[in-house]
Amino acid sequence: MNQENRQSGRQLFGTFNPQDLLDRYGSPLYVYDEQTFRSRCREMKQLIDFPGFTANYSIKANSNLTLLRIAHEEGLFADAMSPGEIFLLLKAGYEPEKIFFIPNNVDEEEMRFAIDHRVMVSVDSLSQLSMLGRIAPGSEVAIRLNPGIGAGHHKKVVTAGKKTKFGIPEEQIPEAVRIAESFQLRIAGINQHIGSLFMTPDSYVAAAQHFLDLAATFPHLRLIDFGGGFGIPYRKMSGETRLDLTDLGKQVTAIVRQFADRYPNQVTFKTEPGRYIVAESGALIGRVLSRKSQGGIEYIGTDLGFNVLMRPILYDSHHDIELFRNGLSLFGQPESPFTVVGNICESGDILAHDRLLPDAHEGDVLVIHDAGAYGYAMSSNYNNRLRPAEVMITTQGQDVLIRRRETLEDLMSLFPG
Numbered sequence: 216m217n218q219e220n221r222q223s224g225r226q227l228f229g230t231f232n233p234q235d236l237l238d239r240y241g242s243p244l245y246v247y248d249e250q251t252f253r254s255r256c257r258e259m260k261q262l263i264d265f266p267g268f269t270a271n272y273s274i275k276a277n278s279n280l281t282l283l284r285i286a287h288e289e290g291l292f293a294d295a296m297s298p299g300e301i302f303l304l305l306k307a308g309y310e311p312e313k314i315f316f317i318p319n320n321v322d323e324e325e326m327r328f329a330i331d332h333r334v335m336v337s338v339d340s341l342s343q344l345s346m347l348g349r350i351a352p353g354s355e356v357a358i359r360l361n362p363g364i365g366a367g368h369h370k371k372v373v374t375a376g377k378k379t380k381f382g383i384p385e386e387q388i389p390e391a392v393r394i395a396e397s398f399q400l401r402i403a404g405i406n407q408h409i410g411s412l413f414m415t416p417d418s419y420v421a422a423a424q425h426f427l428d429l430a431a432t433f434p435h436l437r438l439i440d441f442g443g444g445f446g447i448p449y450r451k452m453s454g455e456t457r458l459d460l461t462d463l464g465k466q467v468t469a470i471v472r473q474f475a476d477r478y479p480n481q482v483t484f485k486t487e488p489g490r491y492i493v494a495e496s497g498a499l500i501g502r503v504l505s506r507k508s509q510g511g512i513e514y515i516g517t518d519l520g521f522n523v524l525m526r527p528i529l530y531d532s533h534h535d536i537e538l539f540r541n542g543l544s545l546f547g548q549p550e551s552p553f554t555v556v557g558n559i560c561e562s563g564d565i566l567a568h569d570r571l572l573p574d575a576h577e578g579d580v581l582v583i584h585d586a587g588a589y590g591y592a593m594s595s596n597y598n599n600r601l602r603p604a605e606v607m608i609t610t611q612g613q614d615v616l617i618r619r620r621e622t623l624e625d626l627m628s629l630f631p632g
Contacts, residue, residue, distance in 0.1 A: 228608045232542040233500045233580045236606060241620050243501040243523050243603040245591050249610050252282060252496035252587075256289035259445075259488045262464045265471050267483045271315060273443070274300045276588040277493045279605055281617040283307035286492070294487055297321075298328040305332065315440065315485070317359060317406060319381065326350055335438070337406050339382050344391055348398025357404030357438060358383055358391055360429060362422050382407065385429065404438030405430055411489060412446040416463040419444075423467055427474045436482055441467070443487035447494045449585050452535045452546075458491075490588035497587020499524055499603075503538075503579040504558070513553050515575045520557030521564050522600045524586060525593040528563050535584040536566070538573050545573040555581070559598055591618075599626055 227233050228248040237244055259270035271294040272286040278300065284307045286293070292313045295301045304314050311333040318325065319339055323346060329336050330351050338344045339359035347356055361382030383391055395402050409422045423441050430439050448455035471484055501523075505516035526532035536555060538545040550571040557564040566583070594602045604620035 227498060227500070227537075227539075227582050229612070231608060231614070233539050233582055234542050236614060237500055237502065237580060239614070240604045240606055240616065243499060243519055245497055245499055245586070245603055245605040246614075247279075247282065247493075247497045247587060247605065247607045247617070249285065249496075249607055252285060252493060253289060253610070255488075255492040255496065256286055256291055258460060259486065259492055260290055262460060262467070262486060263471060263484060264464070264468045265475070265484060267481070268471075269483060269485050271440075271443075271485055271487045272492060273487055273489045274304060275592060276490050277497070277590070277592050278303055279591070279617055280307055281607060282493065282496075283309070287313075291492075292485065295329075295334070298325050301329060301332060301334055315357070315406075315438075317357075323350060330354070335404065337404065337440075341383065341387060341390055341394060344383075344394050344400075345398075348394065348400050353399040354401070355403040356395065356400045357406055357440075358402060359406050359408070360385070360388070360426070362407050362409065362425050362429070388429070388432070401435055402433055403435060404440065405433060405436060406438075406440030406442060406485070408442030408487065409444060411444040413444055414446040414448070414458050416459060416466055419463065420466045420470070424470050427470060430474070431478065434479070436478075436480060438483050438485065440485035440487065443489045443491070445486075445488045445491035447491055447585060449533050450535065451584070452537075494585050494588035497585070497590060499583040499586040499590055501581050501583070503575045503577055503581060505577060506575065513551065515553045515555045515572070515581075516558070517555060517566070517581055518558050519555075519566055519581065519583065520559035520598070520600065521561070522557075522559055522595050522597045523603055524566065524583060524590055525595075526586075526589055527566050529593075534566070534586060536570060536572060537582045537584065538575055539580040539582065540576065540578075545579075548573040559600075596621075596626065601625070 269292045272291040273294055275296050287308050293304050293309055294315045294317050295304060296318055301314060314334045316329040316334045317337045326347060327350055335357055336347060337357035337359050338347055359382045361384045407426050413419055430436060446458050448457050501517050501519035503515055503517055507514040521528045550573055552569040553572045554568050555566040555570060591605060601621040605618040607615050607617045609615055
């Protein structure tokens with residue numbers, strides 16, 4: 216982050232006053248910036264310089280229908296983990312051939328849903344491969360391989376290596392081929408995912424190179440998915456630098472072109488950027504409701520419980536926090552260590568431990584930056600609290616409601632009678 220940005224804080228998508236947004240739409244509130252979202256879509260779409268390369272939007276990161284439609288409009292494909300995600304992608308306008316179903320431990324009903332909707336399925340175990348063979352013998356299938364190379368910001372998001380539930384390990388590839396042949400399945404695709412939030416190209420490039428070595432042993436591929444986990448700088452206010460996409464793209468393009476020159480079939484290459492596309496597009500806004508000093512700790516009490524943002528309690532994740540008063544950022548004022556907590560009846564309901572922040576007053580507004588990925592998507596009604604509204608700041612500079620705030624009546628909507 217340059218010095219000018221550090222002096223002025225991070226603001227909220229230009230000149231929008233977060234207090235005005237809370238007055239209109241209620242607190243807490245998720246806010247997304249359309250221009251940022253479109254820019255990240257385009258960066259990922261252009262990552263690899265190779266004909267037919269596609270980037271997937273990962274709906275698990277954020278499933279708002281408006282964002283899905285924009286991602287489709289920007290030319291992204293999509294990956295899905297459940298029938299519900301397939302359903303929403305189809306409603307957003309995605310064609311079945313642009314959806315890749317990459318589930319983990321699903322039953323026959325869920326697998327049939329994808330097959331019936333003409334969506335390619337990837338399986339990540341020998342038993343799931345046999346299940347698909349029984350359901351749809353003679354069909355195409357993709358298999359998720361575990362390349363043995365993992366990366367990520369927390370052990371819970373490393374999805375490759377020896378200690379993970381994901382993927383078929385290399386030593387089981389011959390058995391996977393045997394099972395596929397027994398059901399006349401055609402292995403038309405392979406995919407991998409090393410983990411989430413890597414910030415340097417090294418691990419991804421190494422995994423991609425090894426993955427292509429494995430791909431060369433499959434004679435009939437038309438799809439090779441390198442996976443993703445592209446990180447974003449969550450500590451911008453401390454000067455954290457971005458993942459070098461230019462360097463990453465050049466390195467992966469080089470190994471893709473080398474592979475394509477010797478592989479007999481025309482192959483579509485994919486990436487799954489995951490959080491990268493939507494994380495920085497979103498912010499969570501809430502209010503300071505109390506101040507407390509206890510046990511030598513200064514607490515800032517807010518309405519931002521882990522029911523609206525799970526990442527800090529789940530992964531010890533950092534999000535930049537900015538305080539506003541009367542519409543103006545308090546960035547640059549004298550700071551002290553505060554522990555920022557929510558309104559959930561759990562001792563672990565903590566957004567930030569000992570964070571250096573300006574002195575907060577009741578009624579101040581907090582902006583939790585880079586909350587567009589795995590924010591609303593992981594929200595819940597725990598403590599029977601209502602999930603917030605979602606608002607988009609359009610490229611024309613207008614604030615538009617893209618999902619309404621829940622009501623008390625919504626809490627009753629699924630009960631019979």
